[in-house]
Amino acid sequence: MTHLTRWGIMATGGIAKTFVLDLLKDPATRDASDIAHQVTAVASSSSKDRADQFILDVGIPAPCAAYASYEELVADPNVEVVYIATPHSHHYQNAMLALEAGKHVLCEKAFTVNVAQAKILCETARKKNLFLMEAVWTRYFPLSIQVRQLIQQGAIGEVYRVLADTSFSDDPENKWGSDNRMVNLDLAGGVLLDLGIYSLTWVFQALYHTLPRDQRKAPSITSQIIPYHLTGSDESTTVLLNFPTSTPSNGPHVKHSQGVAMTSMRVANDPDEKGTSGPPIRIQGDKGEIQVFGLPFQPTRYRVIPKKGLGEMREVEFSFPAQGRGMYWEADEVARCLRDGKLESEGMPWEESLVIMEVMDEVRRQGGLKYPESIESTKYPLQL
Structure with a gap:
């Protein structure tokens, strides 16, 4: 039996377009007959027109809702999992928004700005019994x-x-x-x-x-x-x-x-x-x-x-089936984890994401590289 995963796309930049184009490829072209993907909503933080244009440009089949805010996206009952394609600086706030709304999350790398933020995301997902994964697509090739x-x-x-x-x-x-x-x-x-x-x-x-x-x-x-x-x-x-x-x-x-x-x-x-x-x-x-x-x-x-x-x-x-970019393999992993009731992926477990974030924190500490306090903050919600 094929498991259908219903996606909401948060942001409309280049990486979101690449991801959605891969989602729309027929899974059979990569010998994936057990899962399927559907994009049910897209949100732009700037305007509904931009979300509408993204849907048109990428060729997302109807029905697919367009929203002018991320709050509307995560409130949509037809969205099962949110793909977060915003800048690193906003990942923590955006992922918390989705998790607090009861949505599963695939968040682009780098997971967050620092390990303190990443730990809270993992704790929140565990508490709410939600799937969470850092989108390190290369691991699933x-x-x-x-x-x-x-x-x-x-x-x-x-x-x-x-x-x-x-x-x-x-x-x-x-x-x-x-x-x-x-x-x-x-x-x-x-x-x-x-x-x-x-x-x-x-x-x-x-x-x-x-x-x-x-x-x-x-x-x-x-x-x-x-x-x-x-x-x-x-x-x-x-x-x-x-x-x-x-x-x-x-x-x-x-x-x-x-x-x-x-x-x-x-x-x-x-x-x-x-x-x-x-x-x-x-x-x-x-x-x-x-x-x-x-x-x-x-x-x-x-x-x-x-x-x-x-x-x-x-x-x-190796080749990329259906002339894709390779992002469909991580999406397939998300679909299978949701089907099987898993909260995290064995290929990119929370613990490993946290260790790598700790490494990057220490590298920045040794190099004296600090980001603005607002994007390093663990306070939620916080308007950036």
Whole structure:
């Protein structure tokens, strides 16, 4: 029997459009016959006309309500789960609004601005018996799942190091100035929360998530931030994570592993956009290496390179069914969790979202990066 999930879309920007276009793809094209999706409402905080135009532009079939406020969206009885596509700065307030209205929530990454906010979201969801998930779409790609399985199966032995780089060479002064969300502190701008989270995602899903939950331990953190001179947001950040574990056996000889997570807006991990510079992700074990190619948030292939004498290199390529972007896989996960009565996803559990938020809090503390008090606040409701 097919489970239908009814979505409300909060915000009408580019990421919302990408997500909805994927939702509208036929699940059969990705061999998903057990779930289906329907967009029943869209809200813009600026005007109903903008929500109407979004519905028209994206081609959402009727019936789909258009609202001029998020309060109207979460009050709609035809909305089962809210997808939050607002800036990072507003995630806490928006997610609380949806949860307090009794709606399940899929909230874009970064989950919140700080871990204190994220903890309250999780506590609220638990108290109200509602599903909540940080929308780290990359985790639900078949490629990512296969890479995690290879690590757990010991394909490259005991894994001790991961190098991950999510960087784009832009001209921030001319492209973004000081108001764009990418650099605006009022919107929690900067590369850490926007791009660096993908580098952290690869470090965590390789070195942390591949262990049994009772063996996962938070890392110690050393980091450096280079501020963007026009706003003070971070334009380049490097994080060294030292885990008191290794994976998949976690010992017995060397119980440690390291992750290097990098992100920058001035240099690119793939400058010619042809992959000439090599893989942005390298997962290194004592019996070989897994290299991941493509955009770190939307990878397209991986390569397994065994240590000399232990086998031949092999490469696996992936495509996106129905010419999608890959966001439908996280939506399918939400649908299955709702069908099965789960409050969180095993692929992105609350505990792991909180540990990663703690890492980003510490990186900001070490780099002296603070956002305005209003968006760091745990007070709810608070008009931003």
